[in-house]
Amino acid sequence: MAMRIFVSSVSEGLVEERQACKAIIRALGHNPVLFEDFTPQSEPSREACLRELADSDIYVLLLGPHYGHRFPDTGTSPTHEEWVSATASGMPRIVFRKTGATFEEEQQAFARTVSDYTSGVFRGSFEKTHELTELLARKVRELETTPSQLSYTPLAGPPAIDWLADFSERGSSSLANCSLEVHVSPIDATNYPSRVMSQIGSSLDHRLRSSGFVPGSVGFDVSADSESARVQLPQAPRASWDEPQAGQVLGIRLSKAKQLSAWASLPRDSMGSILDRSALPDQIANLLRLLGALNILEAGQYAIHAGINRNSSLTVGVFDPQRSRNTASLLSISDKPLRYVPDESASEAALTTGASEVADHLARMLLEQFQRAR
Known part of the structure; x- marks a missing residue:
């Protein structure tokens, strides 16, 4: 073709x-x-x-x-x-x-x-x-x-992972509204030496700006210690309470254990945050591509986790950037987070050419979990 x-x-x-x-x-x-x-x-x-x-x-x-x-x-x-x-x-x-x-x-x-x-x-x-x-x-x-480079390998057991709630302060902007989180963790990786962690951590904000995934005018809040480095972005204010707002990247984090994470707000309108069956896979794929574009991860196999924090009204619906919804269905009645834990690892192509395929699966698993446990 x-x-x-x-x-x-x-x-x-x-x-x-x-x-x-x-x-x-x-x-x-x-x-x-x-x-x-x-x-x-x-x-x-x-x-x-x-x-x-x-x-x-x-x-x-x-x-x-x-x-x-x-x-x-x-x-x-x-x-x-x-x-x-x-x-x-x-x-x-x-x-x-x-x-x-x-x-x-x-x-x-x-x-x-x-x-x-x-x-x-x-x-x-x-x-x-x-x-x-x-x-x-x-x-x-x-x-x-060349066929698709995306490949999968079964995991012997659930890998250790730090979720957003584990490293974000209670009440922070990352958890204040419903948010989407994606974590990529290499299989059988050794920790970064302190020297390397410091070098990569100090370049994290520059890598994010160079990725093309965030506006160049947005200010960053950068923090780092011996265990991790993090860049957080402010959530854009809404002009009015009923103004629809698309999901946006809120932060990235790299841990000493080489776990690379990204999180974003879900789209929302006057009726709350929206689980959009069409938009969710695209948002997950963009976060995966963002992590790949940071140019930190090396070739290998990665466990990819995804989750949704439910800290405000969350419904299944269609996001319209022009107007808010009048009705909503499948209202969330639980604040328990949705979390997908993989049973197989994926190759690094999951962060580039294979991002859409991986994101489709992650989105489907999260939506099924929402419907079972709402």
């Missing part, structure tokens, strides 16, 4: 290479996506590029000497913004760096950011255009025949 392959780069200094990528992608039977080929559209080119990227299957980044102009609101270039978006989506990323060229300081820093990703990214270098097309053709053919 033909794939859409998005080619991202600054045009200056890479015009020939971009056209060569376009030609080889077409020769392989796939559809190249380059901004210079977009037809005139009513929306700004920035939004059009990100929309086309979201509809693509593979992201190709060409790193040349120039960083490109910066958007005034983010301070990043279009190429940098596309990289962040592709990383957040979990799609396969192919990166090629041009050798023999002097990189601008900003581009050198961007290249270092890209090189920091140890998994989920294929990297190569080229000097001549024909070297680039040979490398790209080889990698695309590999992706054509």
Whole structure:
């Protein structure tokens, strides 16, 4: 089946290479996506590029000497913004760096950011255009025949886990309303040495900002000790009590035992928090991709836990960002948290290309538990 392959780069200094990528992608039977080929559209080119990227299957980044102009609101270039978006989506990323060229300081820093990703990214270098097309053709053919990397392994018993209630203070914003939590814990992992824990913990806020999953203007509350590092985000205030509010990321945490956690508010309106059968899998998948985009976890098998804290009204319904519901069904009458404990581990693809598959299962288990114990 033909794939859409998005080619991202600054045009200056890479015009020939971009056209060569376009030609080889077409020769392989796939559809190249380059901004210079977009037809005139009513929306700004920035939004059009990100929309086309979201509809693509593979992201190709060409790193040349120039960083490109910066958007005034983010301070990043279009190429940098596309990289962040592709990383957040979990799609396969192919990166090629041009050798023999002097990189601008900003581009050198961007290249270092890209090189920091140890998994989920294929990297190569080229000097001549024909070297680039040979490398790209080889990698695309590999992706054509590579099956899903998501795999499962039975667990001998329930793994130890710290839930949100275990490390959040009673009455904190993380627990004040109904919230969703996801935890990823490596199987048979040794604890971080104190030195490594300190290094990763001090970079947690930067990793979160670079992930593309939270607005750049949001302030963070960062805390760390010898056992864990945590970044918490404030919940956006509502203009009125009946204003619908989508779920939002509220925090991430890394423990010395290498457990990586993320939590978020559930969508809500004037009738309380909402368990939306369609939206819940997407929200879980986004949290899994967020944890993968932090670029902390290494290759291996992971136990993935998910839970919902019920500290206010919770009903099954459909979230409408434009208006609140008038009626609700399946009202929660218990404040006992919903918790899914896995009986099998999943490979690291659960945090990228396999996030949707894993999230569908987690959401189904939580919804069934809600219906049994509400």
